[in-house]
Amino acid sequence: MGPVSAIALRDAIARREISAEAACRQALDRIDQTNGSLNAFLHVAADRALARARALDARSSPAGPLHGVPIAIKDNIVVKDMPATAGSRILESYHPPYDATAVTRLEEAGAVIVGKTNCDEFAMGSSTEHSAYGPTLNPWAADRIPGGSSGGSAAAVAAGMTPLALGSDTGGSVRQPAGCCGVVGVKPTYGRISRYGLIAFASSLDQIGPLAVSVADTALALDVLCGSDPRDATSAARPVESFSAALDGQIKGLRVGVPRHLLEHGVDAEVAEAFEASLKVITSLGATVTSVELPHSRYAIPVYYLVATAEASSNLARYDGVRYGRRAGGTTSVREMYERARHEGFGPEVKRRIMLGTYVLSEGYYDAYYLKAQQVRTLIRRDYEQAFAGVDVVATPTSPTPAFKLGEREADPIQMYLADIFTVSAPLAGLPAISVPCAVDRGRLPIGLHLTARAWDEATMLRAADAFERAVR
């Protein structure tokens, strides 16, 4: 395995030590060698990527801060000229007629998109086992999940296929696979990155996020990706400061809060050990660690599975076989066509979530479930606001266990949902969060450290993660 730093590669290309075309060929060769077994990529656009790389090499000055850097895009983010399946059969022949804003920004910055990566269907899952196109394997161990739903992107970076990848995060889908695969993954504050061109799952939770081998690489990606977009009414009007410039390695006086009450049960012994060791490293860099109370976080997973499924049932209503994607043949009425297309095109996890979401929004149940969940969500947000009166970041492990085995949690959906216990609160509260590698367990599986910061304060979170990363390297 040879994970590559985006910044190092960008600099080598700028110094003409390697051409953008050669860097692209290296990525494509690496994909050729490893994708057959890992199944990280669903689509590789070699000709388009090489043409683009050659055009970049012909320029007299760099196109932007990602000039020549190969990048992988999760298959629920649209790139014109490439298929977008969102990991589903219902979109198996879909070729989007437009680019996501995040994609446009990356290309304007000089990045070279090499292909689309595998994911759980419509981003619903924590293992990439719910993809209609087969699971992605964890590059660290072939019998383990890479995490999900952005498992393909995490594996692509961990296996050295591309230095950078885009994923999407609704309940942890960038951070948890980053943790499973030993790479860095960031979910920014809600509204930082435009959702235009992100195939919607849960509109009040979804955010695009970068995965890379270092915190500095993700900070650079955020510098390129973040900014207001008139095409996304939820995108924030806030100006974007340079996140890269915030990485000064100084965390003396940083106040770290740990919700100890959430770590009492269900955390694997080696994960707990690695987490405590990480806190010691952070303290040695001059930060202080205290306990914080997040009393309503124990309800975060049930709240998430009521709110996100409700929003998903609405967002996935558009897949009806009429305007795009798969259509069922042999039906005699339009209603039958809708029902058959959705029956044939959606997998079991998607069907479960659509039905759960439909139920909690339905007459007679809306108040007790959906409305109630949104109220508890407010309390979860307020817990964080109160905690941030006394600390600057909240720290937990990324997941309670390292990557579990393929097939291990398929029979029991709730066991799968519990993988998200530390990641799910940040999207509910709209807060930025990061997973950074902190250790490898005795079975050679990665363990991640998870930090959450105040809204709009990615700088503090990235500075802390970067300082930690430098100390453990």
Place this chain on the structure above:
Amino acid sequence: MSSSWSPDAVRRIAALAHLELNDQEIALYSRQLADILHYAEQVQEVNTTGIPPTVHPLGSGASGRDDQPSGSLDRGDVLRSAPDAALEAGLFRVPKVL
């Protein structure tokens, strides 16, 4: 409040969601959905008197702007994505509605 996920309940929700389900699916989902909903019901323990629901995660309202007509996607591109489109007419073809 406890949920009932009889096969009829599953069929009713599936119909609302425009989902055709076969018998095995109805049996599997009635069991799994009952479990998930039972697990999610713990939110009802929480005292939420006077607590407003979260609509936007950061609490800010929707932003508005003046209506400014401008271009959109190319109609040909959009129709070409469809399983069955009548390109000349600019329409999507479907089985009969009535």
